Amino acid sequence: GDSVTQTEGLVTLTEGLPVMLNCTYQSTYSPFLFWYVQHLNEAPKLLLKSFTDNKRPEHQGFHATLHKSSSSFHLQKSSAQLSDSALYYCALRAGGSNAKLTFGKGTKLSVKS
Amino acid sequence: AQTIHQWPVAEIKAVGSPLSLGCTIKGKSSPNLYWYWQATGGTLQQLFYSITVGQVESVVQLNLSASRPKDDQFILSTEKLLLSHSGFYLCAWSLDGGAGSDYTFGSGTRLLVI
Numbered sequence: 001g002d003s004v005t006q007t008e009g010l011v012t013l014t015e016g017l018p019v020m021l022n023c024t025y026q027s028t029y030s031p032f033l034f035w036y037v038q039h040l041n042e043a044p045k046l047l048l049k050s051f052t053d054n055k056r057p058e059h060q061g062f063h064a065t066l067h068k069s070s071s072s073f074h075l076q077k078s079s080a081q082l083s084d085s086a087l088y089y090c091a092l093r094a095g096g097s098n099a100k101l102t103f104g105k106g107t108k109l110s111v112k113s
Numbered sequence: 114a115q116t117i118h119q120w121p122v123a124e125i126k127a128v129g130s131p132l133s134l135g136c137t138i139k140g141k142s143s144p145n146l147y148w149y150w151q152a153t154g155g156t157l158q159q160l161f162y163s164i165t166v167g168q169v170e171s172v173v174q175l176n177l178s179a180s181r182p183k184d185d186q187f188i189l190s191t192e193k194l195l196l197s198h199s200g201f202y203l204c205a206w207s208l209d210g211g212a213g214s215d216y217t218f219g220s221g222t223r224l225l226v227i
Contacts, residue, residue, distance in 0.1 A: 032213050034215055042220070043203055043218040043219060043220050043221050044157065044203070044218050045218070046215045046216075046217070049213075049215055089156070089157065093213075093214075099211075100159055100162070100172065101147075101159070101215075101216055102159075103156050103157040103158075104156065105155075105156045106156055106157075
């Protein structure tokens with residue numbers, strides 16, 4: 001079945017430093033990859049979605065590139081902000097109709113001043 | 114614009130008591146609907162999905178059931194709560210079942226079973 005593996009646990013950064021959260025996946029099909037962000041006591045919200053034409057999606061300074069050769073979709077940002085502190089989920093959706101959105105275990109990002 | 118509303122916002126229930134959580138989508142006809150569960154500190158686990166009124170598919174068995182009585186409504190319920198049911202319940206919708214369709218989540222219901 002489909003699976004998503006993320007950087008586990010907590011990533012702590014100083015404000016202004018670059019962010020990189022790892023995401024690798026396994027899928028029988030050619031999947032779409034997503035990054036969701038969940039702030040404390042809120043619902044997850046879509047941050048990025050992979051494109052089919054190898055374009056690099058960007059949003060709020062975050063970007064991610066789908067590398068099919070390495071089955072990866074790492075989340076990056078050049079300079080972390082305090083407001084980026086949140087839980088980040090990588091997710092995968094593949095296959096035919098009604099394919100399930102499968103989430104990784106999530107990575108908690110804590111940005112400190 | 115589409116809106117998704119979940120109720121209640123939070124519940125504290127006794128073990129063995131019944132539960133009913135609701136979700137309503139406005140502004141989109143015939144959406145795909147989903148129920149997810151997130152244990153404290155855990156990942157998001159899909160419980161059920163529905164592509165049309167009256168049809169619900171179970172993904173994970175957690176002694177819960179779901180129903181879609183109307184096109185815009187999705188209900189999660191159980192007759193007897195367990196301690197393990199505690200967590201954050203999220204309803205979500207997508208345009209269709211295609212792999213490229215992302216999910217939009219409601220604000221969730223926090224459930225504590227004591």
